[in-house]
Amino acid sequence: MPFVRFTRIFCLPPLAAAVTLLAACASNGAVHGRATSEVSALYAQLDQATQGYDTALQQVRAGNDAAGQKTLEQALDTLKNASVRCGSTAGCDPQRFFSAYDHMLRLKDGSSIGDEGMNEEPQTGMALDQGSIAALPEAQRSVTLLHGQKLSELIAMNGAVKAALQMWLTQWRPNLIDAWINYQYLRHEMWPAYKDADLPEALLFGIMAQESGGKVHAVSRSGAAGPLQFMYATGMRFGLTNSDGFDLRFDPAASARANAAYMNEQLQVFNDNLELTLAAYNAGEGRMRRLVGPDTTVSFYDPRIYNQLSQQTRDYVPSVLAAAWLFLHPDSYNLRFPRIDGVxxxxxxxxxxxxxxxxxxxxxxxxxxxxxxxxxxxxxxxxxxxxxxxxxxxxxxxxxxxxxxxxxxxxxxxxxxxxxxxxAAAPVVVDPAPPPPAEPARTRHYKVRRGDTLVGIVRKLRCSSVQEVAEMNHLRHHHIAVGQVLKVPECR
Known part of the structure; x- marks a missing residue:
């Protein structure tokens, strides 16, 4: 993703400082044994990558954005190669590489990462200036602010999101590519609504990829319909009515406008908590409001919230976030989306x-x-x-x-x-004459005795099923009482 001219001022600590702390912690392990030469070489590559990070910062501050882009890409490549080798090298700590890698990806997004110190002057970071957004390529525009926060800052790289990333990159990979292709041809209809609502395009793609894969006429078993899978009542609330017999939930542009309005409404309710908002989209806003209560700072993963949600919603939120993250960083995950001319x-x-x-x-x-x-x-x-x-x-x-x-x-x-x-027409098959109606089943009666159970009665009669007897007698939870007269099928 190309750099652009960065004019906003952020407080960005050099990555080397953060990694130095990690290295200091790791150095304590020398008490238990010195690192092998191979591990030392890998850590040296980590240091080289972090130095490249600082060099990229300096180049951008000097106004040389192209050089900064190239230096950062080289640093990322060095880091990726070393992290792969670290995973199979005894004594090497992969988490050190993962932390640095995530840090660099967020630099590419222009994220503000921490403070340099109370008394130090802020430095120029690689952050997107809101005034320059109109000139950016469309893919780069997708990392703009979500109500004042970078989307990358709202996607926590926890276990759930990483597991979803793995699924999108493995078993769900064909679905992800199909969703990308479908979206590129629908983009001119759907993206303007998100742009007007000041919402990141990556979020729109993540929701669509998870909901329908970009199949406009998708309908779920629960009745949700359209590319963004609106339930009928919710769709009606946001203007997705019937137009000349056509359900507007199937209209990509109208559906995107409704989705953007819903997301902004719920982001306001949940204090811009994206995870809670996505959970509301999947599980229902009423349920989420009851679970969250007045404390909108609570995490989606807080057991008081997470444990009360269905497995579908627990999977849905990180899956949307992971798809959005891959929309922003495909090259960083060995993923290449096909080039599509969607004009x-x-x-x-x-x-x-x-x-x-x-x-x-x-x-x-x-x-x-x-x-x-x-x-x-x-x-x-x-x-x-x-x-x-x-x-x-x-x-x-x-x-x-x-x-x-x-x-x-x-x-x-x-x-x-x-x-x-x-x-062409398929041959017309004439259905055979319908069979004669079945004779109505004859019934008899059975009086419940002490110690009887419904299962025991059915076994004793050997001519019916528990469900059939329960339905014939309108029994709830198979409850019977001594002296109760049950109607049961008569054996033939």
Whole structure:
């Protein structure tokens, strides 16, 4: 992520000072035995990386941002290589490397890390000046302030977030890449709402990646719908109503506006506590307000809060934060998101076609090996993908497809093939005559005796199930009483 001109003043202690303290603690281990030469060499590389950190600071203070960027990247590479070797070297403390690595990543974000001292003049840090945000590349803009705080300062690298990082980088990696691709084509619709609400883009991506993966028409088993998975009542509260029979929860732009309004509302309720706000989004704001009470400074991980939440919510919050962190730092986690040209465009149909047909005739145009169905569906959420649209209808598409549509889908063999496949019909299967209705089950009665249990009664009769008898007699928790007359199926 490129550096920009930094004009804001922050108090930034040199990383070397922090690492010196760590080194001093480690040096006490010399009482129990001297470090091996290999460990000493690794620690020397750690020192080299921290010196590179200080050099990068000096270069930026001198106005040489490009050199500062290069020096910091070299320091990070040195640190990464040494930390990998440290993990397999006896006597080496990986935590020293992790602490320094996290510190450098936060420097890249322009985070303020501690104070230099009460009487010292503040130094110029690598911090983004709010006035220069408009000139930044869009990816860099995503690290701007969340209500006065850097997003990176709000993401604690605790065990839960690190575990979520591992999941996104391993088992969930395909989902993360799909979410990234889907988001790049939806970005022009969703990002403006977050930008206007002064919310970081990384947060929007993290929520979307966890909620739907960027599938605009996703619906959960609980009824949450859309790319940001709004429940019906909550969506209604934020303007996601029905428009001409279309559920606005499926509209990417409207959904992003509602999500931004919800997040700002709950951030205000929870005193800008991002973790509690995300928990409210997942578990419900009413429940979170009752759990948190008046003390909005409480941590999401405080047992009084954490232990009262479902496992789904316990996983949800760190997963969103981890996805947001990877959005900011993919290269630092050996992750490469594909380059996507998501510039918006449109086509006017020259011949009738459905989204299904367009997907067939476009094929893998533009290098999209997976095909364009999901993207076309996402960008035209009001259309039934199988419904043929008449000529003259305007469809939203990535701009890179405008020429591909003209060359592949107007004339030639592909639109003919697509139309032929679309018109194909599966054979109609005539259902056989329905079986005659089952004879109603005959019943008899059984009088409960002392010592009877419902399970024992069913076993004694050998012709029914506990659930069937419970339902026939409207029993709660299988409770029966001596002398009670039960209706039971009669054996045949």
């Amino acid at each position: 918006a465009g449109s086509i006017t149909l020259q011949r009738p076609a459905s989204i299904d047909e367009l997907t067939v005739c476009l094929g893998s145009a533009g290098g999209m090996e997976e095909g364009w169905f999901r993207t076309l569906r996402n960008l035209n959420p009001r259309l039934d993908p199988q419904q043929e649209q008449p000529a003259g209808v305007v469809l939203q598409v990535p701009k890179l497809l405008e020429k591909s549509y003209a060359s592949r889908c107007v004339d030639g063999p592909w639109p003919i093939l697509a139309a032929d496949l679309h018109a």
